[in-house]
Amino acid sequence: MANSPQAKKRAKQAEKRRNHNASLRSMVRTYIKNVVKAIDAKDLEKARTAYTAAVPVIDRMADKGIINKNKAARHKSRLNAHIKAMSEAA
Numbered sequence: 001m002a003n004s005p006q007a008k009k010r011a012k013q014a015e016k017r018r019n020h021n022a023s024l025r026s027m028v029r030t031y032i033k034n035v036v037k038a039i040d041a042k043d044l045e046k047a048r049t050a051y052t053a054a055v056p057v058i059d060r061m062a063d064k065g066i067i068n069k070n071k072a073a074r075h076k077s078r079l080n081a082h083i084k085a086m087s088e089a090a
Contacts, residue, residue: 024066031057032075039082044090047083054079 002008031054038047055076062072 021066024061024064028058028061028067032079035079035083039079039086042086044083044086047086051079051083 002011035050035054038050058072061067062069
């Protein structure tokens with residue numbers, strides 16, 4: 001446990017930051033999940049709108065360092081590939 005006042009403050013700040021980052025990570029997962037649900041339901045229009053809503057959120061979290069930029073690119077690429085395959089099948 002933190003003993004000095006500085007260590008206590010850092011521990012408090014770290015906990016606050018951890019909770020905030022966890023909230024942001026959860027938000028990204030929710031947006032991704034919305035796209036995946038629309039894809040699974042074979043709803044092309046809903047999938048496209050969910051994807052266009054998710055992309056800026058994913059990019060923003062990558063810029064903030066909440067998720068790695070390569071992970072963000074991978075998510076966007078895979079989701080877009082699924083949507084593109086759905087539109088070609090239709």
